[in-house]
Amino acid sequence: MKPFQVHIIGSGSAVPSAHRAATSQVLHYNGQYAMIDCAEGTQIHLKKNKISLSRISRFFISHLHGDHYFGLIGLINTLHLYGKTQPITIYGPAALYDILQMQLKASDTTLKFPLIFKPLLPNEKHLIVEDDQMRCYSFPVRHRIAAWGFLFEEKPVAGSHARSYAFCTDTAFSPELAGYFKDVSVLYHEATFMDHLRSVAEATFHSTSVQAAQMAVLSGTGRLLIGHFSSRYSELDQMLDEAREVFPQTDLALDGMVVDIKS
Numbered sequence: 001m002k003p004f005q006v007h008i009i010g011s012g013s014a015v016p017s018a019h020r021a022a023t024s025q026v027l028h029y030n031g032q033y034a035m036i037d038c039a040e041g042t043q044i045h046l047k048k049n050k051i052s053l054s055r056i057s058r059f060f061i062s063h064l065h066g067d068h069y070f071g072l073i074g075l076i077n078t079l080h081l082y083g084k085t086q087p088i089t090i091y092g093p094a095a096l097y098d099i100l101q102m103q104l105k106a107s108d109t110t111l112k113f114p115l116i117f118k119p120l121l122p123n124e125k126h127l128i129v130e131d132d133q134m135r136c137y138s139f140p141v142r143h144r145i146a147a148w149g150f151l152f153e154e155k156p157v158a159g160s161h162a163r164s165y166a167f168c169t170d171t172a173f174s175p176e177l178a179g180y181f182k183d184v185s186v187l188y189h190e191a192t193f194m195d196h197l198r199s200v201a202e203a204t205f206h207s208t209s210v211q212a213a214q215m216a217v218l219s220g221t222g223r224l225l226i227g228h229f230s231s232r233y234s235e236l237d238q239m240l241d242e243a244r245e246v247f248p249q250t251d252l253a254l255d256g257m258v259v260d261i262k263s
């Protein structure tokens with residue numbers, strides 16, 4: 001079976017802490033590497049996780065809150081300094097292109113590699129990239145600013161069921177979103193707060209651990225990973241326990257963890 005893994009680079013929200021970096025993940029499928037979100041400091045954490053930056057050719061940015069993309073220009077600049085010549089493709093909110101161009105222009109940087117930018121589209125699920133091994137879709141979520149989740153589906157291989165991974169970024173609890181990743185093998189869903197702070201989650205367009213678990217039930221996922229933890233929680237055991245009461249196949253998405261995607 002071809003390797004299909006997600007590396008959790010950062011599992012925190014808003015501000016980095018000594019124990020948790022902010023959101024970033026690397027998806028590995030059979031030698032192809034893609035990054036999902038790129039918080040401040042991500043390239044340093046890639047080194048700690050022994051993931052070669054130059055192997056990543058696609059970048060998926062969910063939205064323009066800083067804890068999801070402030071590391072991107074630094075990472076692009078490092079690839080430039082490494083002398084990379086192969087193109088990279090970024091899938092993200094349209095305004096991200098202007099932000100990157102402004103940063104490059106201000107530093108009088110002409111990249112040594114082609115930077116291809118594909119803006120995400122609103123309102124519904126869209127197929128955004130397809131190759132001979134994988135399809136990736138974007139889908140809108142419900143957050144304070146426009147934000148998207150991503151679904152990565154392996155193309156069916158003879159003799160085995162296709163595996164899939166959904167990344168459900170910052171979002172208020174929205175049962176209707178479950179239709180976008182029905183029966184996904186592994187679902188990552190944000191769980192910024194424990195359930196006693198449900199009103200805070202609603203006010204800030206985030207979810208609680210129990211709500212993430214309810215999304216796992218609604219979507220029929222095989223396994224749930226929860227992350228994007230508020231820095232107010234130094235211990236996460238209770239958060240995990242309350243999610244498992246609703247959906248037992250739940251695990252914490254902790255920094256440095258590598259998860260095999262199984263059907």
Ligand SMILES: [Zn+2]
Nearest residue numbers: 063065143170
């Ligand atoms: Zn956000």
